[in-house]
Amino acid sequence: MTDLEQVAKRLFWWKEPAEALADPNxxxxxxxxxxxxxxxxxxxxxxxxSALRDVLANPPAGVxxxxxxxxxxxxxxxxxxxxxxxxxxPED
Numbered sequence: 504m505t506d507l508e509q510v511a512k513r514l515f516w517w518k519e520p521a522e523a524l525a526d527p528n529x530x531x532x533x534x535x536x537x538x539x540x541x542x543x544x545x546x547x548x549x550x551x552x553s554a555l556r557d558v559l560a561n562p563p564a565g566v567x568x569x570x571x572x573x574x575x576x577x578x579x580x581x582x583x584x585x586x587x588x589x590x591x592x593p594e595d
Contacts, residue, residue: 506545514538531558532566535575552579562588 504512508520514533515523523530531554534546556579567575567587576583 507549510534510538510542510545514542527554528558528561529563529566531555532563536567536571555579556581564588 504520507524511518511520511523511530514537515530523533527550531546531550534542535555535558538546555575559575559579559581562572565588569587572587573583
C-alpha cells in the first residue's frame with residue numbers, strides 16, 4: 504500500500520483507498536479539513552498546490568469547517584467567501 508493510499512484509508516475509513524482516491528477533489532478536501540501535517544506532506548508529493556486551490560474554487564459541500572476554510576484561503580492569499588459551501592437539501 505502506498506503512503507497516499509494509507510492517508511486515504513485513515514481519512515476515509517468507510518471506503519477502500521482506491522475509491523477515495525477516485526474523487527481527487529473530495530479526497531483533497533478531506534485532507535485539507537481533517538488531515539494531519541504528515542498527511543499533508545504525503546499529499547503534497549502527489550498533488551501540486553494548484554490542485555488544492557482548485558478544491559477551494561470548487562469545494563464539496565459539507566466537508567470544510569470554518570477554521571480549515573479560513574486557513575487554506577489565507578495560505579494561498581485568497582479572500583474567503585462569506586459562507587462555507589453548504590449541502591442543498593431538496594424542498595418538500
